[in-house]
Amino acid sequence: MSATQVARPLLLGPTLGRTSLVLVSGLGLLAAVSLAAVAFGTTGVGPGDAAAIIGHRLLGVGTVTWPASSETIVWELRLPRVAAGMIVGAGLACAGAVFQALLRNPLADPYIIGTAAGASLGAVSALLLPAILPVAVGAWLGIGLVQLLAFAGGLGAVVVVFGVARGHAGTPVIALLLAGYAVSSLLAACVALMMFLSGDRLGAVVSWLLGSLGGASWTRLALAAPLIVGSFGILLLRWRKLNALLLGEQQAAHLGVDLEREKRLLTALAALATSAGVAISGTIGFVGLVVPHLLRLAFGPDHRLLLPAAMVYGAALLVLADLGARLAGGIPVGVVTALIGAPFFLWLLRRSLVVHGR
Amino acid sequence: MAAEARDAPAIRLTDVAAGYRGSAGDRSVLDGVDLEVRGGELVAVLGANGSGKTTLLRLLAGVLAPSRGTVELYGRPLGAWTRGELARSVAVLPQSMELPDGFRVSEVVALGRIPHGRRWFGADIEDARAVADALRDAGAEDLAHRPVGELSGGERQRVLVALALAQEPQLLLLDEPTLHLDLAHQIALVRLLERLRRSRRVTVVAVLHDLNLAAVFADRALLVHDARVVPAGRDDLAIDPLLARRAFGVAIEEALTADGRVVLTPAVTRPMNEPPAS
Numbered sequence: 001m002s003a004t005q006v007a008r009p010l011l012l013g014p015t016l017g018r019t020s021l022v023l024v025s026g027l028g029l030l031a032a033v034s035l036a037a038v039a040f041g042t043t044g045v046g047p048g049d050a051a052a053i054i055g056h057r058l059l060g061v062g063t064v065t066w067p068a069s070s071e072t073i074v075w076e077l078r079l080p081r082v083a084a085g086m087i088v089g090a091g092l093a094c095a096g097a098v099f100q101a102l103l104r105n106p107l108a109d110p111y112i113i114g115t116a117a118g119a120s121l122g123a124v125s126a127l128l129l130p131a132i133l134p135v136a137v138g139a140w141l142g143i144g145l146v147q148l149l150a151f152a153g154g155l156g157a158v159v160v161v162f163g164v165a166r167g168h169a170g171t172p173v174i175a176l177l178l179a180g181y182a183v184s185s186l187l188a189a190c191v192a193l194m195m196f197l198s199g200d201r202l203g204a205v206v207s208w209l210l211g212s213l214g215g216a217s218w219t220r221l222a223l224a225a226p227l228i229v230g231s232f233g234i235l236l237l238r239w240r241k242l243n244a245l246l247l248g249e250q251q252a253a254h255l256g257v258d259l260e261r262e263k264r265l266l267t268a269l270a271a272l273a274t275s276a277g278v279a280i281s282g283t284i285g286f287v288g289l290v291v292p293h294l295l296r297l298a299f300g301p302d303h304r305l306l307l308p309a310a311m312v313y314g315a316a317l318l319v320l321a322d323l324g325a326r327l328a329g330g331i332p333v334g335v336v337t338a339l340i341g342a343p344f345f346l347w348l349l350r351r352s353l354v355v356h357g358r
Numbered sequence: 359m360a361a362e363a364r365d366a367p368a369i370r371l372t373d374v375a376a377g378y379r380g381s382a383g384d385r386s387v388l389d390g391v392d393l394e395v396r397g398g399e400l401v402a403v404l405g406a407n408g409s410g411k412t413t414l415l416r417l418l419a420g421v422l423a424p425s426r427g428t429v430e431l432y433g434r435p436l437g438a439w440t441r442g443e444l445a446r447s448v449a450v451l452p453q454s455m456e457l458p459d460g461f462r463v464s465e466v467v468a469l470g471r472i473p474h475g476r477r478w479f480g481a482d483i484e485d486a487r488a489v490a491d492a493l494r495d496a497g498a499e500d501l502a503h504r505p506v507g508e509l510s511g512g513e514r515q516r517v518l519v520a521l522a523l524a525q526e527p528q529l530l531l532l533d534e535p536t537l538h539l540d541l542a543h544q545i546a547l548v549r550l551l552e553r554l555r556r557s558r559r560v561t562v563v564a565v566l567h568d569l570n571l572a573a574v575f576a577d578r579a580l581l582v583h584d585a586r587v588v589p590a591g592r593d594d595l596a597i598d599p600l601l602a603r604r605a606f607g608v609a610i611e612e613a614l615t616a617d618g619r620v621v622l623t624p625a626v627t628r629p630m631n632e633p634p635a636s
Contacts, residue, residue: 246458256445
């Protein structure tokens with residue numbers, strides 16, 4: 001039988017060549033989108049000047065032919081914002097891919113086990129505290145109390161959810177999902193109550209909850225980026241464990257995966273990346289849900305390609321969405337991702353139902 | 359594998375008890391089990407639903423620890439095996455398994471190489487050879503490039519066998535592998551196990567429900583009954599109908615075929631006054 005067939009090489013997963021192609025294309029897209037995001041806005045700098053300013057500041061090349069105000073806009077305002085979009089978008093998409101694999105639930109996103117609700121409660125508490133405290137702590141740390149409490153709240157909620165869901169025979173995925181839902185609901189109610197009582201500070205609370213990259217600064221990035229990038233490094237190396245989980249928990253165990261250890265480790269890393277991102281940007285929805293799904297449809301479910309692709313394309317998507325949000329008069333970027341992401345996702349879902357007949 | 363382990367039996371259970379913790383206290387599904395399986399044997403495990411067949415397989419796979427007694431594989435107690443070593447030596451075909459959408463068959467079979475993975479990225483030549491061999495031995499070569507979502511039940515089962523073989527196990531555990539298969543595919547699968555046992559010298563322990571399939575293909579049949587594991591046969595009978603009757607709670611009839619084989623069938627009668635079900 002095989003003698004008459006033309007030998008076709010066996011596909012054993014994404015090859016290094018294919019992965020590189022996908023990632024290099026993604027990086028190209030990210031570079032183009034980022035340059036556009038730095039160049040365009042209420043004050044246009046132009047892609048040429050923007051690139052020259054970045055080159056000058058980073059590498060010390062070229063001569064200054066642009067006004068000083070352009071340099072301030074690019075270096076102090078737009079570039080940190082673009083960098084924040086990259087790091088937050090990459091973190092959300094990657095964490096979403098990890099949670100979808102770990103919880104084997106297509107609805108899983110980075111916020112599913114409490115990170116968003118916990119971070120919101122932390123941030124809103126900080127926003128409503130007597131104004132003197134944030135200033136004092138902020139001056140001391142170089143970051144706002146809002147960011148600090150958002151980060152702590154996000155991680156704290158996950159610790160609570162994990163503690164509740166843990167039984168003597170391990171941590172069932174369904175218990176994690178239910179505990180995550182219940183804890184999120186409780187924390188959301190607390191946030192709602194605080195909003196009700198917030199009086200004239202309601203505007204600040206709402207704008208944080210809607211998600212925005214406007215508060216990005218180099219200092220905040222310097223604190224969040226190592227956490228997110230560090231968790232990326234460890235997550236990327238765990239692609240075999242995540243792939244084994246595609247066959248279900250039972251079979252993953254038969255393939256040598258220590259289920260409880262992986263659940264703890266993967267949850268901790270994904271929650272860390274999510275909480276650090278949310279602390280910078282507030283809760284931006286849909287990126288962490290849609291990007292992994294899209295990439296899985298395009299490139300398959302293998303995590304050695306899916307995880308790095310989620311980082312690169314998630315970054316590009318959020319930078320693009322933030323550019324759109326700024327050009328549309330400064331609406332919150334979380335609104336843009338949902339306004340464009342949700343209909344696109346519905347179209348995709350509809351198409352996959354029609355094409356595959358499932 | 360260490361040299362001294364070569365002569366040891368593939369499986370040795372000594373006075374094993376195992377069970378699950380429940381709200382009503384601990385429940386022993388198996389108790390006082392002694393069992394020895396030689397390397398290269400093909401053993402069928404029979405028993406009523408809930409008798410502990412799956413528990414026995416979970417013990418052998420190392421995912422359930424015995425509450426008493428010792429489980430040894432190839433002369434080494436299970437506690438002395440690392441997860442990785444176990445995954446490179448024991449493969450399990452469960453009753454049901456999710457197959458991830460979006461993969462081709464060869465990619466799913468390659469997941470069986472996960473315990474052997476050494477490279478930081480990608481598969482090496484050894485992996486490619488193991489996957490090709492697994493596909494060939496499982497009779498799934500022709501399926502290699504097909505998307506897994508489009509497989510029929512029988513094809514799926516061959517792919518799952520190939521996935522298990524890609525682990526290159528010495529011990530293959532199967533939990534009701536014929537469950538969703540029609541008659542022809544049931545026989546094809548058991549024949550496949552027979553072949554693998556010989557070509558790969560792999561030890562096979564398979565939970566089966568069909569007494570005749572077990573009697574014909576297995577070297578011996580075991581019966582899980584009353585929390586113990588006992589030989590299902592007696593004298594020259596592969597399966598003792600009286601024992602089977604006790605285990606399953608159904609009268610089992612023996613019938614002699616034209617070519618002189620004994621086959622076992624459950625004695626099913628319809629109550630006198632009941633109309634036939636339509």
